[in-house]
Amino acid sequence: MNVAAPLRLPTNYCEPSWDDEMRSEVLAQTGIELDIRYPAWEQLQDRNRFGDLLTEVRPRAIELAEQKLASIKRAKADPDGPALFEKFMFGRSPFKARAPSDREEHVLVPEKLKPALCSGASKRTTYWVEDEPLNPQIDWLLDETLQRGGIGFLGGPSGAGKTFVLVHLALCGALKKLFFGRSVPKPFGTYLIAAEGAASVAQRVKTAAVHSFGLPNEDATRLPIAYYKGAPDIMNKQGLDALISELKSADREMVSRYGVPLGLVQIDTFGQAFTLDDENAAAQVNRATKIMHAITDATGVAALATHHFGHSAQRLRGSSALRANSDFVIEARGDGELFLEKCRDAAEVRLGWYDMPLVELGHKADGRPITSRHIRELGERNSRTARAATGFVPPAGCADFEMAFKAVATASEDGSRLEASTAAVKATFYAAREGKQAAKRQAWKRNADKARALGYELSDTLISKPAKA
Known part of the structure; x- marks a missing residue:
């Protein structure tokens, strides 16, 4: 019998109740109450004061679990086999085990150690510069603008057309078309969280597909674009988990329907989706951007949220942590300028100019027209829509x-x-x-x-x- 087989844990080792048990244990030992909205183990990793607990529990738990697995296999036919392991650490909660089933081996560990085992202890976390390529290839969703796994914002004043820019970007991704001169390496699908204006999403997509991209009416909605009506409770762990599950399901269906994977999650708007008590509080903004990262980490997409400018022109409303925590920031300015204000891996530069022509789609029962708008990319400033000024508006800080x-x-x-x-x-x-x-x-x-x-x-x-x- 090969007793050196690697440890395989059953999927039910990630029960939510374990987080509650770990929080209770931390509270009992340290008097510190962890935030219920985030996984306890992630919070422990961020706190140096728990370093001793972490360094002792995780390696010891994995080491002992691997040692005992071999004994479990030897005791497979022995009904008293679990009694071999009566004592473990913390002075109680014996390390028990039962004979494995034909399908998988099970190792039952003390409650305090479950978070250590299900937190991905075997996942690689240390990398050596010597072993890494000097010129890593960035997985661009939109060339030198949006990278997979990144988060960022599309900012602008009210009325600048931020939602129309989102729709335009989603269509460029679906059809593999240039977005203001930036190429789309591979076509991708988009999932829009329409926390406001959900009723008009389908109409805006069809308008842009027909008038900006020239698609026939019958094909204008056959696109890898899905949306969520309303604002999911993503500040709550259960709500976040439900959204991630929905995104994974949408990804599978996009591949099945259109042969295109989900690449971008759009959030319209940041304020409506996250409902922070104080957008000027860095701690609250950090929490929100960590949730955006949780979405990208779980799905492999990029996340782009719209947000309004504050009282100061050309600046995202709220804490400076919004920009600091972002991988990219695009500004849709009120004079028709689209500017890449920040990108961690590319130069900051004006992307181009645009206007938003009004299109008549039909008529209501009383004869009044049904209208919508779409983004039309321009080669230069459109004097009809620009503010009366010479040249262009400089970016914030210039x-x-x-x-x-x-x-x-x-x-x-x-x-x-x-x-x-x-x-x-x-x-x-x-x-x-x-x-x-x-x-x-x-x-x-x-x-x-x-x-x-x-x-x-x-x-x-x-x-x-x-x-x-």
């Missing part, structure tokens, strides 16, 4: 740079460019800001990076940009 440059810039000899010495722009920029010198240097660096993405050319001595941008 306005001071723009003002400093304009204050000292002059036209080049041929009139094709505006130029200014780097020293003069920097001095004007510093003079306009308050705070310590170190803070000003950091602000200058951030603004300079944004300026390069917007078409400015910066060197140690000269800053310039096209006279007409």
